[in-house]
Amino acid sequence: MLNRYEGYAWNDRFLPRLTTNQIKELPKEDALVILPIGAVEQHGTHLPVYTDTLLAETVLTETFQYLPEHLNIWLLPALPYSKSNEHAMWSGTISLSFTTLQGIIMDIAKSIKQSGFKRLIIFNTHGGNNDLLKMMMREIRLETGMSVFYIFIGALPIDTALFNDVEIKYGIHGGALETSMVMASRPDWVRTEYVSKDISEQIVHSKYLKYQQGNFAWTIDDISTNGICGDARDASAEKGRIIYQQHSKLIAEILLEMAEFEFYHINKEGVQP
């Protein structure tokens, strides 16, 4: 698999490899700028703390392989630090406070607007950012007037036949899904001797209190003894390659739609809402 700085994404579509004049002269009307947001946070004893950022870089590297070359889509460097305070008590986690992250996202968005771009995609690979980034989408739209889109990798469908039931239902952090993906892109970064399973029996036996419902706050120590939440023993590089391929093809299709999406101008006749 391709890694950072390899392939079409990095050689042709990595925005900061251009000079200021080249960026100034780019056609902006239909240009789409992707801001990937990862994390640096503990992922158990077998995965690197860089996991989420690595996944963002790798899946976007793959995605560009599926995009038509004429498309006016540009990749920014991934923001590696984000809101990871649910893992703050574990070594290696580097977390921004939510106010800092809001400020950084807004400043980046304003800079993109200042350069003349009109379309921004926030591409997030860390679940702990979800609520804040969804809120920021609207703030950016109001503040800059740009079209703002959002993709969260964890919301994309996965082939449930690939993993066992426990992982499908409760694998939210460092389980087989993420482990497979790191195994596929950087196998030398996985400490396979420490691959394990850890799920919260309390959540398994709750009727209504499930992760997907988001109706309780947690830190990793509330739901895990070893820093992961899932069954990483079910991981393999082959599964990771399948997930990357499925995700990349789907993200490419989503990007194509975002590149052309415009709201209907319901009020263009001057009718006040």
Ligand SMILES: [Zn+2]
């Ligand atoms: Zn992760």
